[in-house]
Amino acid sequence: MPVQRQPSLPRRDRVVVVGAGVGGLVAALELAHHGADVTLLERATEPGGKMRRVAVAGRWLDAGPTVFTMRWVFDALCDDLGLRLDDHLALKPFSVLARHAWDGNGHFDLHADVARAADAIGDFAGADAARGYLDFVRRGRDIYRTLEGPFLRSSRPTPVSLAWRCGLAGLPGLLRISPFARLWHELGRHFADPRLRQLFGRYATYCGASPFHAPATLMLVAHVEQQGVWTVGGGMHQLARTLAGLAQRAGATLRYGCDVARIHVAGGRARGVVLADGEAIDADAVVFNGDAAALGAGLLGDDARRATAPVPRAQRSLSALTWNLVARTAGFPLLRHNVFFSPDYAAEFDDLTHRRRLPRAPTVYVCAHDRGDDGDPPPVGAERLLCLVNAPADGDLGPIPDEELASCEARTFRLLTQCGLQVQREPASTRITAPSDFHRLFPGTGGALYGQASHGWRASFTRPGSASRLPGLYLAGGSTHPGPGVPMAALSGRLAAQRVLRDLSRSRPASSATWPQAATPGGMSTR
Structure with a gap:
């Protein structure tokens, strides 16, 4: 245009x-x-x-978005x-979008290149999973192309205005994007392996939602990532x-x-x-x-x-509990972006959205600021890490009780250890940010980081x-x-x-x- x-x-x-x-x-x-x-x-x-950024042990770390x-x-x-x-x-593009791990059983790299990703998924979960991934990629691309102009680039749409902007030629595509289906259900049509369903279900958390309640249209995130994920110098x-x-x-x-x-x-x-x-x-x-x-x-x-x-x-998006730290690591071969998955995804989101408490079995995202792409040499000495678990946005009710915070911290770093990552943490080189801190930084939110869920x-x-x-x-x-x-x-x-x-x-x-x-x-x- x-x-x-x-x-x-x-x-x-x-x-x-x-x-x-x-x-x-x-x-x-x-x-x-x-x-x-x-x-x-x-x-x-x-x-x-x-x-935002925070200073830890005399070094600056990103404490917000990382991609x-x-x-x-x-x-x-x-x-x-x-x-x-x-x-x-x-800007420097990544060839590996993220490294993923489940309970110490090795790791899986999701490549930006679709063909390489399909081959890796085939090796990881079988030929049916690779075919399911290619179908999933096509659906994500179609959803993105349907919504980019009439939704993403346009002033606030309504269902009627969205249909009007798509026009008669675009209505079939609008009907194919599964607007009324839930992400978790639709992922099951592409992936029988629960690990892959979990991996791509995580796209819901990119906007602070649960994959069990988010719309299937969020499959468009796959297309967004395949168009490039970059690191920003500085x-x-x-x-x-x-x-x-x-x-x-x-x-x-x-x-x-x-x-x-x-x-x-x-x-x-x-x-x-x-x-x-x-x-x-x-x-x-x-x-x-x-x-x-x-x-x-x-x-x-x-x-x-x-x-x-x-x-x-009840309509707030998720908040987070984060640890910005400078520490030595060993074992697991970190890349810039790493995800260590909960053994029970349904229980994790039941805790977050229904019981409104820190998850008993959290999924942990680790951004290793000083790491790069696959094949880049690891840093020497202590490195900068952002570790994050999802949390309910109830920061306006007050701080998380100390015992609950300590219990979640123990479970978080225990999972990392089970997956092979040892992190030598020191309190003086760690900065914790909880939902009540996010609520103070961003008033009126309760700590919700993404607006309405x-x-x-x-x-x-x-x-x-x-x-x-x-x-x-x-x-x-x-x-x-x-x-x-x-x-x-x-x-x-x-x-x-x-x-x-x-x-x-x-x-x-x-x-x-x-x-x-x-x-x-x-x-x-x-x-």
């Missing part, structure tokens, strides 16, 4: 962006590029939001700004710093250490923000890049409550879109459409910026507005 040009705004249009997560950074960058007077306010001392996918999102952004992504980020946090630098270069003002107390509402619309120290900042539009649940909970003032609906506790076919249509219910207040971030994850949050920032530009342009007299013909009204500009 041709690039959809944006209207250029005169400097009198002031936009405040709240939150320097990926969505807010992209919105600020695009708005500033198109002439808006942008002020980005961030409570932390540096950009990133959930793409870079869908690079076309950032390529398209840079193209529209007259930039080249490779001039600003050092860590994922480097992406946030790069976007922040580009936004400043485009003319945006970035202010850190600014705690926004409330959205200022006058005349029935958002007119700016008020900081915790009483400073008022006027604006013609406000983009909120926090979790939308904070608005519905009244954390940004009673006047802003009506901007979005509150998210009930993607459970059931309706969930994808209930995330708020870029225009909130409160005129003048716009939304970006992983809790909004099109969903969680770094590239999705970036898309939400672009959608929010596009809506702001359109609305401000239309609010001015026709003689003063510049509004070029759009190639696809309501759609995302593409390469």
Whole structure:
């Protein structure tokens, strides 16, 4: 599709962006590029939001997202700004997406190349499993191609608008994507081996959901990964710093250490923000890049409550319990991304979603920051690790009791040991982050890391879109459409910026507005 040009705004249009997560950074960058007077306010001392970093034993570790996918999102952004992504980020693709282990019975590598992956699955689980994988790959590709334009790139869709955007020619594909089926059930049609069903069922956790309740449309993640998973030179946090630098270069003002107390509402619309120290900042539009649940909970003032609906506790996505540590390891041959599976996946998610407790038999994800692809030499000495297990998003109820936390920690590292990985941990070189910590970092969430849980076919249509219910207040971030994850949050920032530009342009007299013909009204500009 041709690039959809944006209207250029005169400097009198002031936009405040709240939150320097990926969505807010992209919105600020695009708005500033198109002439808006942008002020980005961030409570932390540096950009990133959930793409944060922590210091452990004098070394920086990514403490949020660890993979870079869908690079076309950032390529398209840079193209529209007259930039080249490779001039600003050092990206290296992985040939092995992740290394997987079950109870010490060796390990299985999932390759990015489909043919190599099918061969490896055949060796691992038999010829039927390899054929099932190829069928699964085709379904994932078809789902992605069906939803990319009319859903991922578009403003908040409804079932009716999605069908309309697909058109008559696209309706057969829309009917084939199994929107009403659950992921776990559909995986059973492709994989008889429970280990493979478990491996690909983990895609649900990429958006904080249970594979037993998530829609089968999440099989599209397979296609996303096959299009490339990259490592970012300097860590994922480097992406946030790069976007922040580009936004400043485009003319945006970035202010850190600014705690926004409330959205200022006058005349029935958002007119700016008020900081915790009483400073008022006027604006013609406000983009909120926090979790939308904070608005519905009244954390940004009673006047802003009506901007979005509150998210009930039972509808929250998963949280996490993480260990960032610097330690020596031995035994299991780690790659950058590693997954050590629970022996009982159903019990794990029963604990998480129904009993709302830390799992008695957790699956453990380990990101080895100093490791690379298959064949790369291992690091010498202590290495940087992020170990993560899923947790219920009940951080607003208070900290996890010490005995429960200690028990989960023991089970977590016992599983690693059973799979052959020895980690020589020291308390002084370990930093633990629990749901209550995530709730403190991201208020209104209970520690939920992905907004509303993607459970059931309706969930994808209930995330708020870029225009909130409160005129003048716009939304970006992983809790909004099109969903969680770094590239999705970036898309939400672009959608929010596009809506702001359109609305401000239309609010001015026709003689003063510049509004070029759009190639696809309501759609995302593409390469």
